[in-house]
Amino acid sequence: MGQIVPHATLPAQAPAGALAAAGDAHQVLTFTLGGELFAIGILNVKEIIEYGQVTEIPMMPGFIRGVINLRGAVVPVIDLSARFGGAQSTVGKRTCIVIVEAPTGEDGLRHDIGVVVDAVSEVLDIPAGDVEPPPAFGARLRTDFIAGMGRVAGRFVIILDVAKVLSVDELALLSSLDGAPAQASHATHDA
Numbered sequence: 001m002g003q004i005v006p007h008a009t010l011p012a013q014a015p016a017g018a019l020a021a022a023g024d025a026h027q028v029l030t031f032t033l034g035g036e037l038f039a040i041g042i043l044n045v046k047e048i049i050e051y052g053q054v055t056e057i058p059m060m061p062g063f064i065r066g067v068i069n070l071r072g073a074v075v076p077v078i079d080l081s082a083r084f085g086g087a088q089s090t091v092g093k094r095t096c097i098v099i100v101e102a103p104t105g106e107d108g109l110r111h112d113i114g115v116v117v118d119a120v121s122e123v124l125d126i127p128a129g130d131v132e133p134p135p136a137f138g139a140r141l142r143t144d145f146i147a148g149m150g151r152v153a154g155r156f157v158i159i160l161d162v163a164k165v166l167s168v169d170e171l172a173l174l175s176s177l178d179g180a181p182a183q184a185s186h187a188t189h190d191a
Helices: 168-190
Strands: 025-033 036-041 045-050 064-070 073-079 096-103 110-117 119-127 146-152 155-160
Touching: 025 110, 025 146, 025 155, 036 119, 036 146, 064 110, 096 119, 119 146, 119 155
Parallel strands: 036 155, 073 110
Antiparallel strands: 025 036, 025 119, 045 096, 064 073, 096 110, 146 155
16 A cells, blocks of 8 residues: 655645646545535644634634634634635534644745634545546636545545645735725725
8 A cells, every 4th residue: 555654755835736646545634615525635634623712813804714722823714615715614513623734835844724614524545546637617716726636436526735725925915915905994094
């Protein structure tokens, strides 16, 4: 069977197409979001925690729920549904936060980011032969967010490219753009 590669030896940011050529099988964590089944590589997952106290931060984009205290560390929490252009997720009994290690850029460092999902399903091994490249069009989310489409039990699982979906640089840029109009409108009201 496939060999487990220690996390430290993985490249900081593998190209999106690398998923399909990586080896025998892809071990992924599957979860639901808005009725769709998604997956992320299990090596990116640090832990899964119950949805709890999230501290909101003013003037952040709608897809940033806030931050949590994870054993003394401040961890930002992203609402994937809102990140993909939909409405914010409704918190239910099975809602949880998946703590993911996301690459921060060319320096190879990784940053913990919490991701709100409707429910975690299971860990699956998807054979490389059952992973198709992302569609060129027609997906409800940006195609560069998709690392591949895994066939599981007669349906497709959208395998996300964590480096693109949780790009720290892009999230920071979006935060600054979203905050700029709010700051400008406050300045107008103060005058």
